[in-house]
Amino acid sequence: MIYSIVKPCAKIALSVYFRKINISHRERIPKGKPVILALNHPTAFIEPCLVACWLTEPMNFLARGDLFVKSAFIRRLYGWFHIVPVFRIDDTGYSGLKNNYDTFSKCYEALADNKMVMILAEGRTKHEKRLRPLMKGTARIVFGALEKYEGLDVHIVPVGVNYTNPDQFRSDVRIDYGEPIRVQDYAAIYQENQAKAVTALTNELRNRLAERVIHIADPNDDEWVEPLLDLHRHGPAPKVLPAFSEDAAPLFAEKKLVDNLNALPTEQKDSLRAKLKTYLGLLKKAGTTDRGLMDHTSYSLGSATLLGMLWIPALAGYALNWLPLFLGNLFASKKTKNIEFRASVAIFVSMVIYMLYWLICLIVAALVGKWWLIGLVLAMPILGYFALLYRDLDVRWKDCQRAAVLDDEEEKELMRLRGEIVG
Numbered sequence: 001m002i003y004s005i006v007k008p009c010a011k012i013a014l015s016v017y018f019r020k021i022n023i024s025h026r027e028r029i030p031k032g033k034p035v036i037l038a039l040n041h042p043t044a045f046i047e048p049c050l051v052a053c054w055l056t057e058p059m060n061f062l063a064r065g066d067l068f069v070k071s072a073f074i075r076r077l078y079g080w081f082h083i084v085p086v087f088r089i090d091d092t093g094y095s096g097l098k099n100n101y102d103t104f105s106k107c108y109e110a111l112a113d114n115k116m117v118m119i120l121a122e123g124r125t126k127h128e129k130r131l132r133p134l135m136k137g138t139a140r141i142v143f144g145a146l147e148k149y150e151g152l153d154v155h156i157v158p159v160g161v162n163y164t165n166p167d168q169f170r171s172d173v174r175i176d177y178g179e180p181i182r183v184q185d186y187a188a189i190y191q192e193n194q195a196k197a198v199t200a201l202t203n204e205l206r207n208r209l210a211e212r213v214i215h216i217a218d219p220n221d222d223e224w225v226e227p228l229l230d231l232h233r234h235g236p237a238p239k240v241l242p243a244f245s246e247d248a249a250p251l252f253a254e255k256k257l258v259d260n261l262n263a264l265p266t267e268q269k270d271s272l273r274a275k276l277k278t279y280l281g282l283l284k285k286a287g288t289t290d291r292g293l294m295d296h297t298s299y300s301l302g303s304a305t306l307l308g309m310l311w312i313p314a315l316a317g318y319a320l321n322w323l324p325l326f327l328g329n330l331f332a333s334k335k336t337k338n339i340e341f342r343a344s345v346a347i348f349v350s351m352v353i354y355m356l357y358w359l360i361c362l363i364v365a366a367l368v369g370k371w372w373l374i375g376l377v378l379a380m381p382i383l384g385y386f387a388l389l390y391r392d393l394d395v396r397w398k399d400c401q402r403a404a405v406l407d408d409e410e411e412k413e414l415m416r417l418r419g420e421i422v423g
Contacts, residue, residue, distance in 0.1 A: 002080040003058065011053040012381075013351040014046075015243050016388060017343070019170040023054050024248035025177040030155045034111035034145070035180070038138050038205055039159045040131055040213050041120040044344040047161040048118055050175060054244075060110045060117045062086050062103070086137070108145045111154055117141075121205065125340045127166065128222065129258070131206070131213040139201040142183045143190050155180040158205055160212030162251055164233070165226070167343045170392060174251035176212040181205060214255050217262040224273045225261060227280060229254055231422050234294045240389050272421065279417045286410055292399030293414060299400030307397060310390055317387030320380050324354035 015021065029035055037059075039047055045063070052059040061083045078085060084106050087099045110117050123135035142154045158178035165171040181204055190197035216225050232254070261269070283289060292299075328350025336342045358380060365373040406414070 003082060006081070007053055009351055009355060010049050013347050013354075014050060014053060016385065017169060017347050018173050018243075019392060020172040020238075020243060020245065021050070021054075022172070022174040022245045022247055022250060023050075023177075024175070024246050024251070026055065026246075028177045028179055029055075029116075029157055030180055032114060034114050034152060034154045035116045036111070036138060036142060036154065036156045037116060037118045037159050038121040038156055038209065039118065040161055040209060041122045041125045042127055042129075042161065042163060042340070043166050044125055044338075044341040046166060046173075046344050046347065047175075048120070049347075050161070050173060051118065051159060055116075057116050058082060060084060060107075060115055062107070062117065062119050104141060104144055107141050108148045111142075111145045111152060112149045121209065127340045128219070129162070129214045129216045129225070130219070131210050131215050134202055134206045134209070136198050136202050138205060139198040142201070143186075143194070143197065146183065146187060146190070154183040156183060156201075156205060157181075158208040158212065160209055160251075162212075162214045162254075164229070167339055170388075172250075174248075174254075176248055176251055178208045178212055181208065212251070212255070214251075214258050215262070216258060221261070221269070224276055225258065228261075228272075228276055228421070229257065231276075231290055231418065232257060234291045236295055240392065275417060275421050279414070279421060282414055282417070286402075286406060286414070288402040288406065289399045290418070291396065292401070292403035293406075293411070293418070295396065295400050296404070298393075298396050299404050303393075303397055307390070307394060313383065314387045314390035317380075317383030317385075317390075320376075321354075321384030321387065324357045325350050327353050 029037075037051060039051065041047065048059075048061055048063075052061075059082060061081070063078070063083045063085060077083070084103050085099070086103055107117055119138050119141070121134045121138050122132045123137065124132075126132065138156065142156065145154055146152055157180045160176050160178070162174045162176075163171060164173070166173070181201070183201070186197050186201050189200060216222055261272075264272070279290075283293070328348075329346050331349045332342050332346035336345050358377070361377045361380065362374070365377045403411075
């Protein structure tokens with residue numbers, strides 16, 4: 001019950017945090033079959049929430065077990081949200097591994113009931129644009145299920161999760177579902193050689209995940225590839241709504257770009273990196289941004305007038321809704337040491353505080369007995385989202401304003417250098 005109540009609230013919270021959410025090819029999930037969704041794992045728990053919120057079927061999750069053993073409250077949370085603990089040697093030592101027998105049994109039972117199980121196939125989280133080696137746990141679980149329930153038609157669906165910048169508020173996320181892997185196709189190999197079958201299935205899963213995960217091959221390129229991707233994202237102002245899309249094109253355009261960069265000789269990479277550094281330095285010196293330079297249409301008398309007219313309702317939305325988000329971000333910045341956890345904690349804590357805050361405001365308004373006040377509280381979430389969209393437009397308008405005061409020579413030189421970079 002709690003899962004069903006929290007799920008729509010989490011969906012709203014994620015739609016607030018991310019500017020655009022692209023989720024493509026969900027139709028590839030087999031219907032009426034036991035399914036494992038195998039995801040890459042760049043954040044603590046944002047990607048499981050994103051996948052679960054945009055699927056109608058309830059989800060069973062596998063998550064680290066060291067948190068499970070620390071408190072009764074955490075164990076209760078795991079039960080409420082269908083989370084099954086997995087125990088790793090690094091977290092609990094060898095003594096904790098025996099608890100995985102119960103974990104695997106629960107997975108087998110869920111699959112036997114044609115339920116969906118989500119596994120973070122890399123095993124550990126790391127904030128990077130890279131597919132890391134997969135653990136063999138996914139293959140071992142499905143083969144264990146086949147041993148216990150003969151003839152079970154399990155499918156593994158690879159799910160690639162890609163963020164523009166997951167720890168940045170109002171960034172984008174792109175998720176793509178791959179073609180499912182039918183585990184029965186590996187059953188004969190498993191009968192002959194279990195280790196060989198586990199390796200073969202794990203390799204196939206990695207290959208299919210690699211097709212939908214943006215992968216910067218050389219970690220030394222991380223620092224400059226992301227700004228380069230930003231250049232390719234910028235252009236005429238995108239539509240503010242809808243915030244959700246099923247268009248896979250943005251993901252695969254960026255993946256193709258990164259794959260091409262990975263294949264470049266070192267000399268060409270160095271040249272491209274040097275030009276990018278020069279370009280970004282000139283933008284900074286000019287006091288403008290690439291987004292402003294590329295989006296002249298957002299800076300006009302008409303857009304300024306519209307922003308001015310909408311300023312008061314946007315300010316009201318901000319004033320009524322800022323406190324829960326401020327407290328959630330403050331808590332995350334104080335309590336999380338790792339960047340992989342910061343956004344996850346901020347989203348979750350802000351959501352919980354907002355639900356309590358809104359409920360308290362509603363009770364107070366009802367006790368006061370003023371209908372206009374009750375109406376204002378009911379409209380608070382709508383006004384808050386409006387303020388958020390206004391903020392996005394205002395930031396873009398200010399970027400364009402700074403670009404508009406460039407003299408012709410500055411703009412011409414910047415555009416020339418930009419053209420050499422993006423091709």
